Amino acid sequence: MRTFSWLLLVVACGGSEPSSPAEPRPDLRIVAITDLQGYLEPCGCTSRPLGGIDRLAQRFTALSAETPTLFVAAGDLWLSPQAHGPGAETQERWRAETLSEILKELGLDALTPGPADLREGADRFFAHRERLGAPVVAAGARVGEEALPAIASVSVGDLRIDVVGLARLDVDPLPAAREALAARTDRPALTLALVVGDRRLARDAAMLPEVDLVILGGLARAEPLAPQTTDGAPILHAGRQGQGLLVVDLRRPSAEGAWLDRSEWSIATRRDALDDEIRDLEARLEAWTREGRAAVDVDAQRARLAGLRTERDRLRVPPLADGRRGFSARWEELDPDAPRAPAVRERLTALDRRINDHNRTALAERTPPPVAEGEPHYVGSDACASCHAPAHAWWRAHPHGRAYETLASRDKQFHLDCVGCHVTGYERPGGSTVTQLGDGGVLRDVGCENCHGPGSAHLTAPTAATITRDAPESLCVRCHNEEHSDRFVYDAYRATLLVPGHGRPVSP
Numbered sequence: 291m292r293t294f295s296w297l298l299l300v301v302a303c304g305g306s307e308p309s310s311p312a313e314p315r316p317d318l319r320i321v322a323i324t325d326l327q328g329y330l331e332p333c334g335c336t337s338r339p340l341g342g343i344d345r346l347a348q349r350f351t352a353l354s355a356e357t358p359t360l361f362v363a364a365g366d367l368w369l370s371p372q373a374h375g376p377g378a379e380t381q382e383r384w385r386a387e388t389l390s391e392i393l394k395e396l397g398l399d400a401l402t403p404g405p406a407d408l409r410e411g412a413d414r415f416f417a418h419r420e421r422l423g424a425p426v427v428a429a430g431a432r433v434g435e436e437a438l439p440a441i442a443s444v445s446v447g448d449l450r451i452d453v454v455g456l457a458r459l460d461v462d463p464l465p466a467a468r469e470a471l472a473a474r475t476d477r478p479a480l481t482l483a484l485v486v487g488d489r490r491l492a493r494d495a496a497m498l499p500e501v502d503l504v505i506l507g508g509l510a511r512a513e514p515l516a517p518q519t520t521d522g523a524p525i526l527h528a529g530r531q532g533q534g535l536l537v538v539d540l541r542r543p544s545a546e547g548a549w550l551d552r553s554e555w556s557i558a559t560r561r562d563a564l565d566d567e568i569r570d571l572e573a574r575l576e577a578w579t580r581e582g583r584a585a586v587d588v589d590a591q592r593a594r595l596a597g598l599r600t601e602r603d604r605l606r607v608p609p610l611a612d613g614r615r616g617f618s619a620r621w622e623e624l625d626p627d628a629p630r631a632p633a634v635r636e637r638l639t640a641l642d643r644r645i646n647d648h649n650r651t652a653l654a655e656r657t658p659p660p661v662a663e664g665e666p667h668y669v670g671s672d673a674c675a676s677c678h679a680p681a682h683a684w685w686r687a688h689p690h691g692r693a694y695e696t697l698a699s700r701d702k703q704f705h706l707d708c709v710g711c712h713v714t715g716y717e718r719p720g721g722s723t724v725t726q727l728g729d730g731g732v733l734r735d736v737g738c739e740n741c742h743g744p745g746s747a748h749l750t751a752p753t754a755a756t757i758t759r760d761a762p763e764s765l766c767v768r769c770h771n772e773e774h775s776d777r778f779v780y781d782a783y784r785a786t787l788l789v790p791g792h793g794r795p796v797s798p
């Protein structure tokens with residue numbers, strides 16, 4: 291085994307310069323995504339929109355050019371766990387198809403799907419799989435009449451890698467995974483488990499003696515988890531919605547025995563935990579000394595503090611000992627400045643147009659719910675201008691008054707997952723729909739009536755009794771939720787709305 295790895299190393303170093311002189315090129319690289327959830331790109335609402343399959347493609351191409359690379363995905367790939375509203379079926383299907391085609395071109399090696407991927411039935415699932423062109427593994431899972439395979443063997447360079455899938459779908463995947471692993475006649479260089487479920491299932495998979503590494507999807511968290519190395523195989527996670535890539539560089543992957551975790555990420559995580567513990571203990575020691583608490587063994591606690599400080603100061607990436615196998619995992623965020631693959635970008639733009647054109651006609655007849663007898667309906671912000679001219683002028687220039695153009699300039703104003711928060715009275719009685727925005731489109735943008743309520747009665751009888759004055763936080767967060775407005779603080783945001791002419795007197 292040693293000779294084999296050594297040979298590989300020599301070959302690897304012969305090709306091109308290793309990235310750092312101290313660290314030889316890895317023998318194998320794993321790039322993983324978890325819980326992509328059908329995201330082709332971020333919506334753009336937040337202060338730092340992360341991800342995008344065009345950025346992902348660009349980065350993956352560079353990563354895989356450097357060293358032999360296994361590319362895997364775990365967790366909901368094609369669809370989001372949140373069901374899309376009625377009429378979104380076509381746009382979601384087209385998006386999933388585009389996603390599959392792009393991942394196929396990048397050479398995805400294996401997928402273990404999540405529950406949302408099965409939501410639209412067996413035929414749709416098989417069609418997506420066909421387009422993806424990669425093995426889809428999930429031990430014990432049945433889709434329609436077909437039992438999905440538990441294991442796929444993938445070749446990367448000279449290495450054979452077995453990918454075993456354990457997804458919590460309808461049945462417990464563990465017995466089937468165990469059986470399939472035991473039935474193998476020869477041992478691959480590496481066995482990677484793709485787990486979709488919770489941390490418990492990941493730990494169970496990590497304890498399977500044949501499994502070398504676990505990649506965990508299906509967690510309801512945006513942030514990637516740092517490597518978990520307590521028991522059995524290391525467990526890794528890659529966040530969600532394609533906001534970044536998990537990159538795991540392996541040295542001597544087929545050596546026997548435990549891995550050495552050589553990730554800066556793990557060191558930084560441990561350092562943060564120690565810092566917290568040290569700060570906490572320092573504060574407590576100070577309090578004990580101040581209060582002269584006899585019951586506490588202060589000396590023992592001081593010694594503990596010294597121990598923690600020493601551990602912290604000594605933290606560094608361990609050298610790879612002779613013959614051991616090591617991994618170094620990192621999380622590469624795909625930030626707004628990350629370059630995009632131009633061809634992929636073009637496809638996304640074309641897809642946006644196609645979806646826009648489709649929904650514009652397919653949903654043209656969609657009308658808002660009817661207004662109950664005696665209740666007001668939406669009239670649009672321009673109807674307020676004649677009596678509240680300063681407020682209207684302010685609003686027009688505010689981002690709320692341009693919210694529809696934000697979508698239209700991106701060919702997304704008919705996308706069902708965008709329009710609702712960028713228009714007025716969306717799907718409310720007497721309000722708007724994706725295609726019907728009042729006569730002349732007066733319900734475009736985030737209008738007065740989103741905050742003050744539908745205004746028809748106030749037009750007929752312009753008194754305080756016919757309109758709502760203030761807008762509570764619960765109203766704002768229908769749109770300014772965590773996913774779309776990461777910096778939202780009600781008081782601070784509301785205060786910026788109150789200007790001379792709107793909420794404050796026009797200056798004399």
Ligand code: HEC
Nearest residue numbers: 673674676677738739742745748749752753754757758759
């Ligand atoms: C025909 C003139 C007229 C039009 C059009 C009009 N308003 Fe008013 N609005 C008034 C008057 C007058 C008051 C003051 C009522 C009072 O204080 O008795 C008022 C008050 C308000 C208030 C404050 C209510 C309060 O409790 O103090 C809000 C909010 C408001 N209007 C919003 C709107 C919106 C939104 C529209 C468009 C849908 C609109 N108005 C259209 C005349 C108008």
Ligand code: HEC
Nearest residue numbers: 689690692693696711712736740761765766769783784786
């Ligand atoms: C119907 C959805 C919706 C509601 C309700 C809503 N907003 Fe907004 N808000 C938006 C959108 C969309 C934008 C961004 C528009 C753009 O730039 O295209 C925005 C932008 C803003 C901005 C500008 C932020 C910036 O970066 O300049 C402020 C401030 C704001 N909203 C405050 C509020 C407050 C406070 C409330 C509640 C009283 C509220 N909004 C209710 C959708 C909404």
Ligand code: HEC
Nearest residue numbers: 333334335696702707708711768769770774775776777778
């Ligand atoms: C749940 C409501 C919601 C949905 C759905 C939504 N947005 Fe937004 N969007 C907002 C809010 C709120 C803001 C303003 C955030 C802030 O400034 O705090 C915003 C801001 C934006 C901005 C930034 C505007 C600027 O000029 O800075 C863009 C771009 C945008 N949205 C595009 C989209 C697209 C594209 C989609 C669909 C993929 C979408 N939005 C779906 C609520 C939403």
Ligand code: HEC
Nearest residue numbers: 671674678681682685737738741759760761791792793794
């Ligand atoms: C994002 C929410 C929001 C939007 C959009 C909005 N307002 Fe307001 N408006 C408020 C808040 C908050 C207040 C302050 C209420 C208070 O003082 O109790 C206010 C106050 C007012 C008042 C009463 C105070 C005054 O200045 O006389 C009027 C009238 C008013 N708005 C009209 C409008 C009109 C007209 C539009 C559209 C052109 C509009 N508002 C758009 C949130 C909004």
